Amino acid sequence: MKPDAAPEATAGADPGTPDGAWLRVHPASPFVRGWVALAAIAFFFFRDTFERMLQGGPLVDEQLAGRAPWLLLGGGVLLLLTGVGYVLSWYFTRYQVAEGYVRINTGFLFKQQRQARLDRVQAIDIVQPLLARMFGLAELKFEVADAGESAVRLAYLRMDEARQLRATILARAAGVVPDPGQPGAAAAEAPEHAVLTVPPGRLIGSLLLSEQSVVVIAGALASVLLSAVTENRSFYLILIPAVLGMVAAYWNAINRGYNFTAAISPDGIRLRYGLLDTQAQTLPPGRIQALRVSQPPLWRILGWYRIQVNVAGYGAAGNNGEASSRTTLLPVGTFPDVLTMLSLVLPDPGTPEPVRIFTAGVNGLAPAVPLQGQGKGESEAVAEGSGADDGGFVTTPRRARLLAPLGWRRNGFTATGTALLIRSGRWWRHLVVVPHQRTQSMALEQGPLARRFRVADLVLHTTAGPVSPRLIQTGLDEGRALLDAQATRARAARKRQTSEHWLDQVRPLVAGDSRTEEPNSQEDRQHG
Amino acid sequence: MRTEAIDPPGITWLRVSPKYVTVRLASWALANLFVVGLLCIPLVLVLNGTWQTFPLWLAVALPAVMLVLALWRLLLIPRQVRAIGYAEREDDLLIRRGIFFQRTLVVPYGRMQYVDIGAGPVERGVGLCTLKLHTASAGTNAEIPGLPAAEGARLREQLSARGEARLAGL
Numbered sequence: 001m002k003p004d005a006a007p008e009a010t011a012g013a014d015p016g017t018p019d020g021a022w023l024r025v026h027p028a029s030p031f032v033r034g035w036v037a038l039a040a041i042a043f044f045f046f047r048d049t050f051e052r053m054l055q056g057g058p059l060v061d062e063q064l065a066g067r068a069p070w071l072l073l074g075g076g077v078l079l080l081l082t083g084v085g086y087v088l089s090w091y092f093t094r095y096q097v098a099e100g101y102v103r104i105n106t107g108f109l110f111k112q113q114r115q116a117r118l119d120r121v122q123a124i125d126i127v128q129p130l131l132a133r134m135f136g137l138a139e140l141k142f143e144v145a146d147a148g149e150s151a152v153r154l155a156y157l158r159m160d161e162a163r164q165l166r167a168t169i170l171a172r173a174a175g176v177v178p179d180p181g182q183p184g185a186a187a188a189e190a191p192e193h194a195v196l197t198v199p200p201g202r203l204i205g206s207l208l209l210s211e212q213s214v215v216v217i218a219g220a221l222a223s224v225l226l227s228a229v230t231e232n233r234s235f236y237l238i239l240i241p242a243v244l245g246m247v248a249a250y251w252n253a254i255n256r257g258y259n260f261t262a263a264i265s266p267d268g269i270r271l272r273y274g275l276l277d278t279q280a281q282t283l284p285p286g287r288i289q290a291l292r293v294s295q296p297p298l299w300r301i302l303g304w305y306r307i308q309v310n311v312a313g314y315g316a317a318g319n320n321g322e323a324s325s326r327t328t329l330l331p332v333g334t335f336p337d338v339l340t341m342l343s344l345v346l347p348d349p350g351t352p353e354p355v356r357i358f359t360a361g362v363n364g365l366a367p368a369v370p371l372q373g374q375g376k377g378e379s380e381a382v383a384e385g386s387g388a389d390d391g392g393f394v395t396t397p398r399r400a401r402l403l404a405p406l407g408w409r410r411n412g413f414t415a416t417g418t419a420l421l422i423r424s425g426r427w428w429r430h431l432v433v434v435p436h437q438r439t440q441s442m443a444l445e446q447g448p449l450a451r452r453f454r455v456a457d458l459v460l461h462t463t464a465g466p467v468s469p470r471l472i473q474t475g476l477d478e479g480r481a482l483l484d485a486q487a488t489r490a491r492a493a494r495k496r497q498t499s500e501h502w503l504d505q506v507r508p509l510v511a512g513d514s515r516t517e518e519p520n521s522q523e524d525r526q527h528g
Numbered sequence: 529m530r531t532e533a534i535d536p537p538g539i540t541w542l543r544v545s546p547k548y549v550t551v552r553l554a555s556w557a558l559a560n561l562f563v564v565g566l567l568c569i570p571l572v573l574v575l576n577g578t579w580q581t582f583p584l585w586l587a588v589a590l591p592a593v594m595l596v597l598a599l600w601r602l603l604l605i606p607r608q609v610r611a612i613g614y615a616e617r618e619d620d621l622l623i624r625r626g627i628f629f630q631r632t633l634v635v636p637y638g639r640m641q642y643v644d645i646g647a648g649p650v651e652r653g654v655g656l657c658t659l660k661l662h663t664a665s666a667g668t669n670a671e672i673p674g675l676p677a678a679e680g681a682r683l684r685e686q687l688s689a690r691g692e693a694r695l696a697g698l
Contacts, residue, residue: 145664312664439636440636440639440663440664440665440668441633441634441635441636441639441663441665441668441670442633442634443631443632443633443634444534444631444632445534445629445630445631445632446534446629446630446631447628447629448628448629451532451630454532456534459667461663461665461667461668462665462667463664463665463666464665464666468667476532476534479534480534480535480536480537483536483632483634484536487619487620487634487636490636491619491636491638494636494638494694
């Protein structure tokens with residue numbers, strides 16, 4: 001993945017455009033977006049005529065001879081009106097990037113003016129559906145966490161214009177001040193270093209071994225058995241929609257996961273994926289609200305894991321929907337890949353032994369009989385390193401083992417200097433990582449059954465997404481201590497992050513020497 | 529049966545107004561009367577003789593079970609209202625609720641995005657209101673019902689001021 005060279009970036013944009021001019025999207029955009037409507041109208045009105053022309057017969061049906069011209073005229077007028085509507089919508093769509101805001105005006109009858117703050121940008125994606133790709137166009141989508149406004153879409157720009165705009169937005173959001181001597185100078189696109197790729201073989205293997213395959217195969221077997229046992233042929237018919245659904249889901253997954261490449265740049269984490277419709281996502285530093293590493297039981301044979309994240313604005317992931325591909329940080333990867341992605345998301349793990357702790361988080365199991373020191377307060381347990389092989393995870397106390405007979409040795413938490421790790425699951429293994437800076441609110445919950453065993457659940461609230469951090473069945477004392485300790489840590493972490501401009505945190509620290517500031521600079525030096 | 533609450537120790541909880549019981553009673557009455565009334569229809573029909581095939585025991589059991597459940601909920605309402613509490617700490621707000629299913633919520637001031645005050649018709653009639661806090665997360669159901677109107681206004685101003693002072697972005 002060659003880094004985008006600076007000359008290419010400046011050649012794309014007009015250097016004379018001052019920051020703040022109103023620009024238009026590419027004229028072909030509404031047609032690229034709405035070709036389906038045009039094709040449908042044309043098909044509806046002109047199909048008959050077209051077929052007759054091919055057959056060589058008379059162009060109009062004798063029975064409809066009187067009405068046929070009106071039909072064709074109507075179809076033509078409708079096409080014309082739609083085309084004019086598209087041209088008008090293009091003409092009245094304009095955007096502007098200026099003074100820390102991006103503004104988009106659309107619409108000629110019902111005007112709409114959107115304004116979004118650049119330093120609230122959560123993530124930027126460049127999406128290229130197949131048709132747009134053929135014409136060299138791309139759509140720019142970005143999520144802004146500005147109470148209310150979330151997703152802003154600019155469709156379609158020329159590819160290099162889209163890249164240029166992305167670079168400009170990320171530069172403004174990072175806090176780069178435009179040089180007053182050259183107000184029109186385009187921001188150079190930040191260089192990137194490729195970090196990992198998912199080979200297509202692994203992607204296909206992961207699909208074959210995924211949960212949906214198991215369900216479909218089980219259903220198919222059941223239908224075959226039922227057919228054989230009851231001598232009723234109609235059970236075979238269940239196979240047809242099952243196979244069709246499976247093929248569609250697989251095709252969707254391959255289309256979205258093909259050639260998945262992750263790279264790091266000063267702008268953040270860059271993800272590229274897609275077969276026919278390609279997408280390039282940029283996640284600036286500190287925008288990942290929560291992260292989950294998970295492993296279904298079948299993948300354990302091959303040692304594969306999947307990482308999903310919550311990003312403000314991406315929303316809850318459906319199944320194989322577009323949102324699910326955007327919230328996937330790693331569709332399938334080996335354990336070293338997982339550690340690499342974790343180091344990109346959490347450049348400062350906050351502990352001197354990150355590999356041991358994360359390995360314990362994903363794969364570890366507490367001893368069945370607690371060592372001396374288990375059951376004390378959370379800080380003491382972590383300090384003593386109880387569960388020496390367990391990476392310091394505080395798990396469900398032994399008295400509550402009946403509540404989760406398989407998982408009680410897995411359900412637990414540990415806190416590093418920068419993040420809270422929550423693990424769960426014996427069959428479906430999960431590890432949830434929530435950085436302290438991104439903790440919103442927390443709740444300690446307990447039902448009557450849990451009260452009998454003196455355990456409680458701790459729920460961390462985070463933005464909408466596939467990850468729900470929930471600490472299951474922790475001892476009541478540990479839970480209370482964690483509530484207080486986590487509130488303190490979150491407060492300290494919020495104090496350290498003084499602004500949303502991530503570059504601002506680096507510049508004043510370049511001269512700083514103190515130990516307490518090192519975690520910050522280490523985090524931001526890697527991100528630029 | 530006094531069992532240990534899950535709240536962190538050393539917190540003095542402020543309780544909501546006891547008049548909130550009236551509000552809960554009103555919604556309880558509305559919901560349960562409607563449901564029990566609906567379930568009594570088969571009983572009336574069977575006793576009338578219009579619907580022969582419906583078993584009598586079922587026609588009696590349905591409304592009876594609902595009535596028992598409704599009475600059970602009625603008994604719980606005063607205790608539930610007494611269990612609602614809130615506490616303002618230095619950097620966050622704590623809200624607790626529940627007897628069987630307890631929940632203690634911690635919302636940092638710096639994460640509050642906006643504060644809402646609403647009052648339904650019955651609440652307005654007794655001079656109470658409900659305070660709702662919104663953060664970036666939809667799962668934060670931070671709601672304090674049954675606050676006297678003056679206290680609700682004071683709390684809203686205080687929370688907004690503290691939130692503004694400790695504003696910490698997303």
